[in-house]
Amino acid sequence: MAKQLYDYWFVQFDFPDENGKPYKSSGGKMVWDKRLKREIPLLWKAKMVEEVADVYNGATPSTVNELNYGGDIVWITPKDLSDxxxxxxxxxxxxIxxxxxxxxxTHLLPSNTILMSSRAPIGxxxxxxxxxxxxxGFKSFVSKSKNIATYLYYYLQYHITQIEQLGTGTTFKEVSREDILKFPMLxxxxxxxxxxxxxxxxxNDRQLEIQKENENLIKQRNELLPLLMNGQVSVNYDLADD
Known part of the structure; x- marks a missing residue:
């Protein structure tokens, strides 16, 4: 639903105007923007990513030293997002x-940071x-204002093909922080x-609740299934004494 709303508001420009009517369809004023090479609603601006968010690279502690791992600092790789x-x-x-x-x-990033894998794969x-x-393997976006974080997530998602095209490299393509900082946005x-x-x-709050509930159910299933398979527990265990 949020993705459809993004398209309706920020692609078709039919967000609610001051009277609650669809902006562009109701004759809302549009102006030509040279940087974006398109018409945009009056009072909206063309910016670069660096103007709305701080962008951070990550890093990997040496795997040779076992003391670097097993702590309580959450550390994310592109594989985590892929899995x-x-x-x-x-x-x-x-x-770590x-x-x-x-x-x-690496940098400790606050909640609501947008993570984008920037190599192997991009996007x-x-x-x-x-x-x-x-x-x-990431470029991480910390929004400079609270009201733009979720919008930025969908903006990047919508323009991910253009971002992928910024990738360079011989072994595998990677998008640089410098290119991301200069990426234009509305x-x-x-x-x-x-x-x-x-x-x-x-x-989002409701989606997060559902995601956590689903992950807990999957965890319980994965813990119980081996016990059921080797006979350590039974589906009718609670009825055994009847």
Missing amino acids: QKQKFVYQGERN SQVGYDSCS LLAIAKTELCTNQ KPSDNVLDLWEEIVSAL
């Missing part, structure tokens, strides 16, 4: 320790739902972003 295939991320396959964190140039996206850090007016954030944050 989980979820909109939200709050845990990875491995945690404070020693590991201090040993490399996996997720919204962080806890403090975490990443390996070097910045809606704050009143529209505030309304968008209010609506979509409620949807």
Whole structure:
């Protein structure tokens, strides 16, 4: 639903105007923007990513030192996003320790950071739902204002093909931080972003609850299935004494 709403508001430009009517369809004023090479709603602006978000690289602690791993700092790799295939991320396959964190140039990122894999592959996206850090396979976006984080997630998703085309390299393609910082984006007016954030944050909260419930059910299934297979537990265990 949020993706459809994004398309309706920010691609077709039929967000609610001051009278609650679809903006463009109701004759809302559009102006030509030279940077984006398209018409955009009046009072909206063309920006670069660096104007709306801070962008961070990640890093990997040495795997030779076992003390770098097994701590309580959540550490995400592109494989975690590929395996989980979820909109939200709050845990990875491995945690790192404070020693590991201090040993490399990764950054501790706040909740609601947008993670985008920037190599092998380019374009996996997720919204962080806890403090975490990443390996070097990411460019992570920390929004400069609260009302733009979720919009930025969908903006990147919508333009992921253009972002992939920025990738360079011989062994595998990678998108550089410098190219990401200069990537153009459309910045809606704050009143529209505030309304968008209010609506979509409620949807996201419910989606996150469902994601966690599903993951707990899968975990229980994976723990019980081997016990059922080797006879350690029975489906009718509670009826055995009847």
